[in-house]
Each structure stands twice: as structure tokens, then as C-alpha cells.
Amino acid sequence: MQFLSIDTGLFLEKLTMVAVVVFALLGIALYTTFAERKVAGFMQDRYGPNRAGPFGLLQPLADGVKLFFKEELIPLASNRVLFILGPFVAMFTALITGAVVPWGSELEVFGRKVSLTIANPDIGILYVFAVVSLGVFGIMIGGWASNNKFSLLAAIRGASQIISYELAMGLSLIALLMVTGTMSLCDIVQQQMTGSWGGLLGWNIFVQPLGFLIFLTCVFAECNRTPFDLPEAESELNMGYHQEYSSLKLGFFLFAEYVNMIVSSAVVSTLFFGGYDIPFVDEASLAVQIGANLTAILGTLMLLAKIVFFLFLFMWIRWTIPRFRYDQLMQLGWKKLLPLALANMLITGAVILLMNR
Amino acid sequence: MNTSHLLFWFLTALSILSALMMVTSRNPVHSVLWLVLVFFSISGHYILLNAQFLAIVNMIVYAGAIMVLFLFVIMLMNTQSDAEPHHGNRMRLAGTLAGGSLLLVLVAALRESELRSLQVSAPEGNIGLVARLGSILFTDYVVPFELSSVLFLSAMVGAVMIGKRH
The missing domain is CATH 1.20.5 (Single alpha-helices involved in coiled-coils or other helix-helix interfaces)
Incomplete structure (x- = not known):
């Protein structure tokens, strides 16, 4: 079937993938907010939400309904169009990174091979990087359009923080790229699947441990998570860049943070922890035993398990480490992480050169 | 008319429209955001030409870095319309003349160039x-x-x- 020289099957397939990924991201984000409060309760030796439904499982729905029914306020002195645009941009940039993450290998549906990656461009990592750098716009537009000093300050803080940590992030990625020799996320996962112990030793974390630490720190900063949540430092800025927001627009901003966390966890798992690679298992022989489809689904579940682990790490750190002061944050970014990432890059380059001799 | 053509015309219309909006917007922050849209559509053109790297670098460098700095500066400046210096009609006339002559030179230069006879072979070649x-x-x-x-x-x-x- 051809329409406008597009393969209709492929189109439907990708459309389904997009819908599944978007709804899965939103659904997981919904329950991440719940998990966050439960983990916080656990860390602080209290119960956490436990009233709505069994174990409080309906709490996210209750929160959503609450946000939905809140009165929607748009400040008179605000820039109306941009005020509405801000949360949408934040949500949009949070979601579109999911397009290049390989969520699994291949499924066979109705005789078609369906790749579980929405798009596998030649420049996958750079795409992630571009979207991260666009993530600033949501915060900046929202903060500025609110026409509020605190919002503007928070937005500028957030933007300068994201720009500062982007550098170290990019440099740690360059070291990783020198090892992998490809920018396609699918190829990077495929490379990590080979190696002893069912691919475990092929994981990039063992090749680039320092790069991983730098990358993870930068991810925390990019997601505005504690200890880097300066844009939302409520003790200094009342609430942060979304102070003037209410109702669902506030929900979008808060939700975008969780979507960002999930997507970043997926990217970290993909780059350093083998993506959908099942540790201690050789996927090729497993596929012969239980079928390719089941293996693919198991791989996707494995990726989800890795994502859940990183989400827990996000929360663990949030509820144990206090917030940095702003100058400490900048010092860490520019004077520690950046030189460290540069050194990591140089050492990686030297080792690659020596090993090729 | 195939998909590439459709996308090409869409991106072209988008880039021209957003470029015009960028120039005519009264609010400098709006101008910056329209300019970001221009960069997006140009990145789209690069992708149509199979220059993925150029497209994504255009987005990282221009839309992601330079425009954010622009936004920084504009947001920190006080850009209330009454504080702006008022341009007289003479300034407007001079601006129109200067811009018009630049347009004339550009059109004249492009008219004689080989660009019109060049055939762009869209998603072929791997140079990008x-x-x-x-x-x-x-x-x-x-x-x-x-x-x-x-x-x-x-x-x-x-x-x-x-x-x-x-």
C-alpha cells in the first residue's frame, strides 16, 4: 500500500510506536510521582500516601483530578501567549527524546519486522543532545512570561545551570563516542550485547566509568533534580519558575520533570548499561529457545527494570543529599566536572591510539 | 508530488513565514522565538537534503545555544516600549532604502547564478x-x-x- 510514496504499513507501525511510547512515558511518569512520595516516606520513616485506593495506588489519579479542577489563573501582567506556550514546550521537549531511544530489538507482527525504536538516525546521540539544549526554552519562556521577579530569576538560574552542565555532558559523551565509533543508539546497544557474561562485560560502564559518573551528574543537573534543583529552590525563590502557574499548566511543568527523568534514565541505561541487553544471557540463543518475540519483550522489560533502578536512584539522592548553593553548583560544573571530562576524553583518546598500535 | 515535495513546500512556507514574523514582531522575545522556528525549519531542509549532521548541529548551536543567550540578554534588559528610543520617519526611510537595496543586490546576484539550473538530488548521497x-x-x-x-x-x-x- 502506497500513499504519497509512503509505505502505509511503516507509517501505521511508527504511529503506533509513537502513541505507545508517549502514553507509556506519561503513564510511568504518573506513577513515578507516586513512587517519589512513597520513597520519600520510606526514607523519612513514615507511610507516604496510603489513603486513596489500596496502598494509596489511586493517589496519582487523585492528584491529577485535583490539578484539573483547580482554578486556572493567568496573571494580568503576563505575556498571555508565551505564558501558555511555556508548559507545552517543556512537555514537548521532554517527550520527543523518546523518539531515538531503542526500547527493544524487533517484534514480528503479522509477518512484518517491527523495530521497537521509533527512529534510528545516524546521529542519535546528537539528537538527544539537541533536545536537551532545547529543554531550556520551556523554563525560560514560562519564567519570563509570568512577569514575576522570582520566576524570572529561577528561569535564568535554570537556564544557566543547564547550559553549564551541557558542556561536561557533551565532553563525557565524546569520550564514549570515541570508544563506540558510532552515534546511533541502536548500534551502541548492539555493540554492548557482545562480550563475555552474556554481554555484561561489554557494557560501556566498564569502559567509561568516569564518563558515566560525569554523565549521570550532568543528567541530574539537566533534570533540575536535587541536589541541583536550584530553579525550584523554594526557600529562596518562593517556588521557582512556575510560581505563577496553576491548574494543569503547573501540572505540565511538574510532569515534564518526571518525563525528563524517565527519558534520561532510559538514555543512561542505553548508553552505559546495555539498553535492552539482558545480563548473563545470550539473546541469540535465547531467541532460538523461546522465540524472538518473547526475547524482545523480555529485553524491553529489562530496559524498564534499568529505568526503574535509575528512577529510584534519582529519588534516593533527592531525599538524602541537601541542595547545593548556587556558587557551589557553578564551581562543580565549570571547575571540576569540565576539566574531569576533558581529562577523561584525552585519556580515552590516548588509550585508543595505543591499543590500535 | 511526493512526500519530499510536500515537506519541502511546508518547510519553505514555515521558514519564510516565521522569518517575516521575526522581523515584524514588536516584542523582542517573540522575535527570538520566531527565529528559533526559522532555525528549526532550516534544519528540516537540511534533513531533506540528507545532511543530518548539519541539521542537528544547526539546532544545537543556533537554536540551543545562541538563541538561549539572546533570550538571556533580552530578558534581563528592560524592553518596555516607552523606554525605547523613538525612531523618526527619516530613520524608517533610511532603513527601508538600505534593506531594499540589499534585497535588490541579492536578487540580482542570484538571478545570474547557476542556482536555477542546479538539480538537487534529494535524499541521495551520504556526504551529510x-x-x-x-x-x-x-x-x-x-x-x-x-x-x-x-x-x-x-x-x-x-x-x-x-x-x-x-
Whole structure:
């Protein structure tokens, strides 16, 4: 079937993938907010939400309904169009990174091979990087359009923080790229699947441990998570860049943070922890035993398990480490992480050169 | 008319429209955001030409870095309309004349160029892909490449020197 020289099957397939990924991201984000409060309760030796439904499982729905029914306020002195645009941009940039993450290998549906990656461009990592750098716009537009000093300050803080940590992030990625020799996320996962112990030793974390630490720190900063949540430092800025927001627009901003966390966890798992690679298992022989489809689904579940682990790490750190002061944050970014990432890059380059001799 | 054509016309209309909006917007923040949209649509054109690397770098550098700095500056400046210097009609006339003559020169130059007879073979060739581009940059064009990196370095040093407190 051809329409406008597009393969209709492929189109439907990708459309389904997009819908599944978007709804899965939103659904997981919904329950991440719940998990966050439960983990916080656990860390602080209290119960956490436990009233709505069994174990409080309906709490996210209750929160959503609450946000939905809140009165929607748009400040008179605000820039109306941009005020509405801000949360949408934040949500949009949070979601579109999911397009290049390989969520699994291949499924066979109705005789078609369906790749579980929405798009596998030649420049996958750079795409992630571009979207991260666009993530600033949501915060900046929202903060500025609110026409509020605190919002503007928070937005500028957030933007300068994201720009500062982007550098170290990019440099740690360059070291990783020198090892992998490809920018396609699918190829990077495929490379990590080979190696002893069912691919475990092929994981990039063992090749680039320092790069991983730098990358993870930068991810925390990019997601505005504690200890880097300066844009939302409520003790200094009342609430942060979304102070003037209410109702669902506030929900979008808060939700975008969780979507960002999930997507970043997926990217970290993909780059350093083998993506959908099942540790201690050789996927090729497993596929012969239980079928390719089941293996693919198991791989996707494995990726989800890795994502859940990183989400827990996000929360663990949030509820144990206090917030940095702003100058400490900048010092860490520019004077520690950046030189460290540069050194990591140089050492990686030297080792690659020596090993090729 | 196939998909490439459809996308091409869509992106062209989008880029021209957003460029016009960028120039005519009264609010400088709106201008910056329209300009970001221009960069997006130009990136789309690059992708149509199979120059993925160029497209994404255009987005990272221009939309992601430079425009954010623009936003910074504009948001921190007080850009209320009553505080702006008022331009008289003479200034407007001079601006229109200058812009019009630039347009005339550009159109005249493009009219005689070979651009009209050039056929762009859309998603073919792999020169825009990263591996090919990198090997070309580091073999055929290594001297200009290194020279431009020295240029960037000196610009960076200059920026640090200007920003330094005395």
C-alpha cells in the first residue's frame, strides 16, 4: 500500500510506536510521582500516601483530578501567549527524546519486522543532545512570561545551570563516542550485547566509568533534580519558575520533570548499561529457545527494570543529599566536572591510539 | 508530488513565514522565538537534503545555544516600549532604502547564478552523514578546519578576557 510514496504499513507501525511510547512515558511518569512520595516516606520513616485506593495506588489519579479542577489563573501582567506556550514546550521537549531511544530489538507482527525504536538516525546521540539544549526554552519562556521577579530569576538560574552542565555532558559523551565509533543508539546497544557474561562485560560502564559518573551528574543537573534543583529552590525563590502557574499548566511543568527523568534514565541505561541487553544471557540463543518475540519483550522489560533502578536512584539522592548553593553548583560544573571530562576524553583518546598500535 | 515535495513546500512556507514574523514582531522575545522556528525549519531542509549532521548541529548551536543567550540578554534588559528610543520617519526611510537595496543586490546576484539550473538530488548521497563528513574534514579540508578551530579558540579567549573583572 502506497500513499504519497509512503509505505502505509511503516507509517501505521511508527504511529503506533509513537502513541505507545508517549502514553507509556506519561503513564510511568504518573506513577513515578507516586513512587517519589512513597520513597520519600520510606526514607523519612513514615507511610507516604496510603489513603486513596489500596496502598494509596489511586493517589496519582487523585492528584491529577485535583490539578484539573483547580482554578486556572493567568496573571494580568503576563505575556498571555508565551505564558501558555511555556508548559507545552517543556512537555514537548521532554517527550520527543523518546523518539531515538531503542526500547527493544524487533517484534514480528503479522509477518512484518517491527523495530521497537521509533527512529534510528545516524546521529542519535546528537539528537538527544539537541533536545536537551532545547529543554531550556520551556523554563525560560514560562519564567519570563509570568512577569514575576522570582520566576524570572529561577528561569535564568535554570537556564544557566543547564547550559553549564551541557558542556561536561557533551565532553563525557565524546569520550564514549570515541570508544563506540558510532552515534546511533541502536548500534551502541548492539555493540554492548557482545562480550563475555552474556554481554555484561561489554557494557560501556566498564569502559567509561568516569564518563558515566560525569554523565549521570550532568543528567541530574539537566533534570533540575536535587541536589541541583536550584530553579525550584523554594526557600529562596518562593517556588521557582512556575510560581505563577496553576491548574494543569503547573501540572505540565511538574510532569515534564518526571518525563525528563524517565527519558534520561532510559538514555543512561542505553548508553552505559546495555539498553535492552539482558545480563548473563545470550539473546541469540535465547531467541532460538523461546522465540524472538518473547526475547524482545523480555529485553524491553529489562530496559524498564534499568529505568526503574535509575528512577529510584534519582529519588534516593533527592531525599538524602541537601541542595547545593548556587556558587557551589557553578564551581562543580565549570571547575571540576569540565576539566574531569576533558581529562577523561584525552585519556580515552590516548588509550585508543595505543591499543590500535 | 511526493512526500519530499510536500515537506519541502511546508518547510519553505514555515521558514519564510516565521522569518517575516521575526522581523515584524514588536516584542523582542517573540522575535527570538520566531527565529528559533526559522532555525528549526532550516534544519528540516537540511534533513531533506540528507545532511543530518548539519541539521542537528544547526539546532544545537543556533537554536540551543545562541538563541538561549539572546533570550538571556533580552530578558534581563528592560524592553518596555516607552523606554525605547523613538525612531523618526527619516530613520524608517533610511532603513527601508538600505534593506531594499540589499534585497535588490541579492536578487540580482542570484538571478545570474547557476542556482536555477542546479538539480538537487534529494535524499541521495551520504556526504551529510557523520562518518563521511568527518573523514572529509580531516583529510581534504584539515587546514581550514584547524584554522577555524584556532579562530574559535581566540574568540573564546577574547570573551573570557572581556568578561574578566579588572
